[in-house]
Amino acid sequence: MTTTVLVLNAGSSSLKWMLFDAPALSRLRSGMVERLGEPTGPGTHAEALASVLSELGNVRPAVVGHRIVHGGRTFTGPALLDEYAVAEVQRLVPLAPLHNPPALAGIAAVAERLLHVPQVGVFDTAFHQTMPEAAARYALPLWCERDHGVRRYGAHGTSHQYVSRVAGEFLQRTDGRDPEPRRREDWNFVTLHLGNGCSAAAVRGGVCVDTSMGLTPLEGLVMGTRCGDLDPAAVTHLQRSAGLSAEEVNRVLNRESGLKGLCGENDVRRVLARAADGDAEADLALDIYCRRIRKYVGAYAAILGRLDGLVFTAGVGENAAEIRRRVCEPLGGFGVTLDAAANEVRSKEPRRIDAGGSAAVLVVPTDEEQEIARQAWGLVRGDDAA
Numbered sequence: 001m002t003t004t005v006l007v008l009n010a011g012s013s014s015l016k017w018m019l020f021d022a023p024a025l026s027r028l029r030s031g032m033v034e035r036l037g038e039p040t041g042p043g044t045h046a047e048a049l050a051s052v053l054s055e056l057g058n059v060r061p062a063v064v065g066h067r068i069v070h071g072g073r074t075f076t077g078p079a080l081l082d083e084y085a086v087a088e089v090q091r092l093v094p095l096a097p098l099h100n101p102p103a104l105a106g107i108a109a110v111a112e113r114l115l116h117v118p119q120v121g122v123f124d125t126a127f128h129q130t131m132p133e134a135a136a137r138y139a140l141p142l143w144c145e146r147d148h149g150v151r152r153y154g155a156h157g158t159s160h161q162y163v164s165r166v167a168g169e170f171l172q173r174t175d176g177r178d179p180e181p182r183r184r185e186d187w188n189f190v191t192l193h194l195g196n197g198c199s200a201a202a203v204r205g206g207v208c209v210d211t212s213m214g215l216t217p218l219e220g221l222v223m224g225t226r227c228g229d230l231d232p233a234a235v236t237h238l239q240r241s242a243g244l245s246a247e248e249v250n251r252v253l254n255r256e257s258g259l260k261g262l263c264g265e266n267d268v269r270r271v272l273a274r275a276a277d278g279d280a281e282a283d284l285a286l287d288i289y290c291r292r293i294r295k296y297v298g299a300y301a302a303i304l305g306r307l308d309g310l311v312f313t314a315g316v317g318e319n320a321a322e323i324r325r326r327v328c329e330p331l332g333g334f335g336v337t338l339d340a341a342a343n344e345v346r347s348k349e350p351r352r353i354d355a356g357g358s359a360a361v362l363v364v365p366t367d368e369e370q371e372i373a374r375q376a377w378g379l380v381r382g383d384d385a386a
């Protein structure tokens with residue numbers, strides 16, 4: 001019988017799953033159970049998991065890897081989900097009230113249906129826990145952190161970790177252009193995860209040293225519906241001036257801002273199409289979006305001391321040549337160049353799109369599920385997967 005790894009990504013109303021074979025970790029099957037808790041869907045995560053397992057012919061995986069959004073300061077890598085770890089994920093619910101509870105439900109469902117199968121948590125925040133204190137702390141009174149956990153945790157860590165590793169391997173393997181290929185440990189990358197949510201990370205030799213998301217995924221880059229960096233005084237100003245409650249301001253900043261706030265659309269494809277048709281509002285929205293990305297590239301080049309590579313990933317980063325062009329073209333002073341033809345190529349493979357500047361520019365399709373499978377399998381096998 002094939003050895004398998006099951007990866008689960010539990011949301012409040014859905015359960016995404018992927019089955020990998022081991023040790024190759026190639027994807028065998030995947031699917032999603034939707035409408036959990038609705039009249040037409042399964043009632044609980046346990047029922048959803050039962051239907052997945054029966055669809056898979058009652059497969060018994062060697063390990064189940066769970067995507068967990070928030071691991072706080074506790075989880076710095078993949079963790080075996082024993083009683084202590086589960087209690088800790090529970091304790092962190094206030095930091096991710098919408099996301100950690102469904103993950104806990106998924107863990108309980110597996111414990112019920114797959115007795116004695118080891119479960120591993122892979123946390124979106126874990127990769128960023130190597131950030132130095134100087135990057136993780138806000139300049140607030142000490143009690144804000146001590147009593148309320150207000151510090152920078154980051155997000156999208158599994159994706160930044162995956163693409164920075166693959167980019168390093170790719171350059172090592174194929175880098176005929178570099179007279180002295182460097183070892184992976186030596187690469188200084190800025191990774192750009194541009195999807196609905198967007199974040200940047202500064203990665204030195206595979207280790208995260210800074211990232212743009214903070215206490216929550218609201219900080220940093222301009223996103224589909226989130227504003228990213230903002231003068232914090234705007235919050236209290238809006239409360240007073242527009243008479244909004246804390247919850248209402250929160251909604252404006254998270255759901256009604258970003259590209260959507262600027263031009264009414266959060267799908268980059270549509271914003272690009274409008275800009276191409278001469279729509280000034282859409283064009284300005286894209287300028288603001290790309291300018292913020294460049295600000296972070298420059299800031300992280302300064303943090304890293306040297307920029308060896310810029311890595312684009314996620315829905316926008318992988319597919320939108322025009323966004324990559326707008327980001328890269330003005331960055332010549334940082335050694336960033338773009339090969340116009342290579343930039344237009346569509347592919348699911350990692351690829352290099354620079355014209356031979358000192359910084360490699362790469363597109364690396366992200367695969368968070370594969371990274372979760374790799375880390376979960378590595379942990380139960382005793383490998384160093386982190």
Ligand code: ADP
Nearest residue numbers: 194195196197266267268269314315316319320
């Ligand atoms: P999520 O953050 O939800 O995982 P994705 O990484 O799938 O999202 O990215 C979704 C975004 O990718 C969409 O908002 C869409 O604007 C953008 N996108 C997808 N395909 C393209 C494309 N061909 N050109 C430009 N943008 C695209």
